[in-house]
Amino acid sequence: MIKTLSISILFFLTSLVSFSQEEITVTIVYEGLEEGVYYFSSEEDFTTYAFATIEEAASKKYVLADRKLIGKIFKVTYTAEELVDEDNEPYQVLTLKDITLIEKK
Numbered sequence: 001m002i003k004t005l006s007i008s009i010l011f012f013l014t015s016l017v018s019f020s021q022e023e024i025t026v027t028i029v030y031e032g033l034e035e036g037v038y039y040f041s042s043e044e045d046f047t048t049y050a051f052a053t054i055e056e057a058a059s060k061k062y063v064l065a066d067r068k069l070i071g072k073i074f075k076v077t078y079t080a081e082e083l084v085d086e087d088n089e090p091y092q093v094l095t096l097k098d099i100t101l102i103e104k105k
Helices: 001-018
Strands: 023-034 037-040 046-056 074-084 088-099
Touching: 023 046, 046 074
Parallel strands: 046 088
Antiparallel strands: 023 037, 023 074, 037 046, 074 088
């Protein structure tokens, strides 16, 4: 009985963590698509962002497979989920939530 209760509490707490992901918005440059992963980079701190998952509404805004978008600046909103691989090493999975092209004036 105590094991069942402990497991139930653990699953409940785990579900709360997955729903409380913070959305982050950054201005980044589109670098291109490679093997189903969309790559962006920051000109400010040289960080690379790799998005293998894009929400459906965001994916309909632009055809990121179009090479004409490479080098364009976008405002991107995403979430990051911390996971652990089989070697117990942490890594992040980024999910692109929203994307807006920033027009240069």
